[in-house]
Amino acid sequence: MQKKVKPLLAALLAVFVAIQFFPIEMNVSVAVPITDFTKVNNVPTAIANRLRTSCYDCHSNDTKYPWYGQIQPVAWYMERHIRSGKKALNFSDWGNLSKRRKHSKLSAIIEQMEEGKMPLAGYRYIHGKASLNEESKAMTIDFMRHLINEQDSKKLNQFVYDSLALYIE
Amino acid sequence: MTTFVATLLLTIACKGKPVQGTETVPDQRENIEKTRTMATDGQQDAQSEMVLKHYFKLKDALVATDNDKAKSAGAELAGVLRSFDTSSFSEDGQNEMGDILTNATEHAEHIAKSDIDHQRAHFKNLSKDIIDMVAITGTNAPLYEQYCPMYDSNEGGIWLSMDEDIRNPYFGNRMLKCGKVQRKIM
Numbered sequence: 233m234q235k236k237v238k239p240l241l242a243a244l245l246a247v248f249v250a251i252q253f254f255p256i257e258m259n260v261s262v263a264v265p266i267t268d269f270t271k272v273n274n275v276p277t278a279i280a281n282r283l284r285t286s287c288y289d290c291h292s293n294d295t296k297y298p299w300y301g302q303i304q305p306v307a308w309y310m311e312r313h314i315r316s317g318k319k320a321l322n323f324s325d326w327g328n329l330s331k332r333r334k335h336s337k338l339s340a341i342i343e344q345m346e347e348g349k350m351p352l353a354g355y356r357y358i359h360g361k362a363s364l365n366e367e368s369k370a371m372t373i374d375f376m377r378h379l380i381n382e383q384d385s386k387k388l389n390q391f392v393y394d395s396l397a398l399y400i401e
Numbered sequence: 402m403t404t405f406v407a408t409l410l411l412t413i414a415c416k417g418k419p420v421q422g423t424e425t426v427p428d429q430r431e432n433i434e435k436t437r438t439m440a441t442d443g444q445q446d447a448q449s450e451m452v453l454k455h456y457f458k459l460k461d462a463l464v465a466t467d468n469d470k471a472k473s474a475g476a477e478l479a480g481v482l483r484s485f486d487t488s489s490f491s492e493d494g495q496n497e498m499g500d501i502l503t504n505a506t507e508h509a510e511h512i513a514k515s516d517i518d519h520q521r522a523h524f525k526n527l528s529k530d531i532i533d534m535v536a537i538t539g540t541n542a543p544l545y546e547q548y549c550p551m552y553d554s555n556e557g558g559i560w561l562s563m564d565e566d567i568r569n570p571y572f573g574n575r576m577l578k579c580g581k582v583q584r585k586i587m
Binding site: 330332333335336339 | 503
């Protein structure tokens with residue numbers, strides 16, 4: 233038994249070392265773009281922080297990687313999640329979406345959150361802080377609903393708000 | 402043991418620097434300016450009629466509260482939407498159609514793998530997209546824009562029909578004839 237284990241371990245180590253040389257693209261940005269959801273939408277700080285903590289790792293151009301994030305095969309696993317997450321929804325790119333797309337994405341966000349499908353259970357397990365309690369969930373969903381209504385109703389409200397903001401500044 | 406740790410540390414040290422975050426690149430659409438010939442109009446017509454045909458199939462499945470039929474109808478519709486060629490439209494038309502098609506495709510894809518309630522929720526947004534498409538492409542036969550005020554916690558739900566008679570896709574048999582014609586599209 234002992235004699236078989238050593239070569240097996242050596243082989244595993246060799247594979248482990250080999251896969252470290254496969255390149256991975258790190259999903260990192262230095263600055264928050266002006267197209268970011270939190271910049272386009274006057275998002276209250278508490279909600280912006282909540283989105284950052286619970287959503288942005290997979291749904292933005294800036295993932296906060298853990299120390300083991302660059303080790304394979306963890307890096308592959310994360311890269312796959314980030315790629316599909318961004319494809320479904322990218323908060324960094326929000327400003328580039330048409331009104332139609334924004335509406336669909338907001339509906340999807342509300343639906344996924346209401347049903348507890350997002351954040352993913354696996355992600356919440358590793359990142360305890362990413363879990364939303366009832367209050368946090370309700371607050372975030374309410375905000376998303378507000379955005380849909382704001383978008384759907386006449387632009388007058390936004391115009392008034394923007395005018396006031398300019399006046400106050 | 403030390404060899405193992407050393408190997409581990411050395412391999413981690415060989416990683417490259419972080420690169421700028423990747424962004425999804427929007428489709429680059431060539432602006433092919435074509436003169437509007439009968440063939441071009443025909444192509445637009447044929448494609449939008451195909452979309453409508455599959456949309457109605459989906460609508461009928463929802464009226465029948467048939468989740469499986471709606472799934473396959475959604476999948477077929479998604480396929481038709483994905484292969485829609487907008488190159489014969491004007492530049493503005495291409496932009497608008499591109500937006501509509503991307504959105505509608507996503508909803509159709511979700512319908513292909515959802516339960517009945519989610520299918521209906523996506524159908525609401527999909528219907529808005531199809532109505533907007535018809536505004537651009539026109540329609541060969543008259544269509545009826547129909548509306549049920551009770552759906553979605555009284556936010557209401559809209560849909561297109563070939564018939565004036567109301568057959569509610571949002572409630573099926575529970576409220577089959579609930580709704581009204583909002584608009585006739587010629």
